[in-house]
Amino acid sequence: DTAVSQTPKYLVTQMGNDKSIKCEQNLGHDTMYWYKQDSKKFLKIMFSYNNKELIINETVPNRFSPKSPDKAHLNLHINSLELGDSAVYFCASSPTGTVGAGELFFGEGSRLTVL
Amino acid sequence: SQQGEEDPQALSIQEGENATMNCSYKTSINNLQWYRQNSGRGLVHLILIRSNEREKHSGRLRVTLDTSKKSSSLLITASRAADTASYFCATDAWGGATNKLIFGTGTLLAVQP
Numbered sequence: 543d544t545a546v547s548q549t550p551k552y553l554v555t556q557m558g559n560d561k562s563i564k565c566e567q568n569l570g571h572d573t574m575y576w577y578k579q580d581s582k583k584f585l586k587i588m589f590s591y592n593n594k595e596l597i598i599n600e601t602v603p604n605r606f607s608p609k610s611p612d613k614a615h616l617n618l619h620i621n622s623l624e625l626g627d628s629a630v631y632f633c634a635s636s637p638t639g640t641v642g643a644g645e646l647f648f649g650e651g652s653r654l655t656v657l
Numbered sequence: 658s659q660q661g662e663e664d665p666q667a668l669s670i671q672e673g674e675n676a677t678m679n680c681s682y683k684t685s686i687n688n689l690q691w692y693r694q695n696s697g698r699g700l701v702h703l704i705l706i707r708s709n710e711r712e713k714h715s716g717r718l719r720v721t722l723d724t725s726k727k728s729s730s731l732l733i734t735a736s737r738a739a740d741t742a743s744y745f746c747a748t749d750a751w752g753g754a755t756n757k758l759i760f761g762t763g764t765l766l767a768v769q770p
Contacts, residue, residue, distance in 0.1 A: 583694075583743060583763050587757055587758070587759070598757055634700075644705075646690075646747075648699035648700040650699045
């Protein structure tokens with residue numbers, strides 16, 4: 543069984559469109575994250591949820607809206623896609639969220655290409 | 658600015674040799690972690706070292722941490738072609754409401770068979 547699964551794995555879309563990426567973890571973790579990895583492989587944290595509550599919201603455009611319907615799911619919706627949004631988006635989860643950042647378990651990534 | 662920066666950016670060695678990667682960071686940390694990323698895949702956790710530890714081993718991996726110099730190193734001994742991947746250090750930083758992991762720039766390791 544896949545621990546952290548993301549869908550879709552690849553997403554190619556036109557500028558201006560709206561798209562969503564879904565993430566699910568079956569590890570029973572309380573905390574989930576979205577990271578963005580650019581073309582130079584730099585990983586930047588975007589959001590973090592702890593038990594459905596938003597706890598980290600980095601400087602991310604309002605066009606990005608995370609939603610956590612329950613602690614096992616964290617989805618990312620992106621409005622009005624721009625060329626600069628092209629990247630690989632990684633979902634991750636961890637068993638700790640408030641006292642030290644523990645080990646992160648990553649999904650396989652969702653490669654978004656905006657044309 | 659980035660919390661962690663790896664050095665070198667790229668490293669090419671022969672199978673059987675040792676590979677050493679370094680990571681420098683800027684602020685105080687609770688722990689430092691190393692991750693591996695194979696091409697086109699997600700990151701996989703390798704090892705975590707706490708701020709009060711100086712050295713840690715896991716199989717062929719050896720990690721050191723020098724908090725006075727704000728630096729860490731990852732040594733992979735007796736490398737194999739399967740070790741070819743990007744390696745990232747990640748530091749645990751306070752995010753205002755909780756801790757968060759900040760990743761470095763990564764070292765691309767190529768192990769030639």
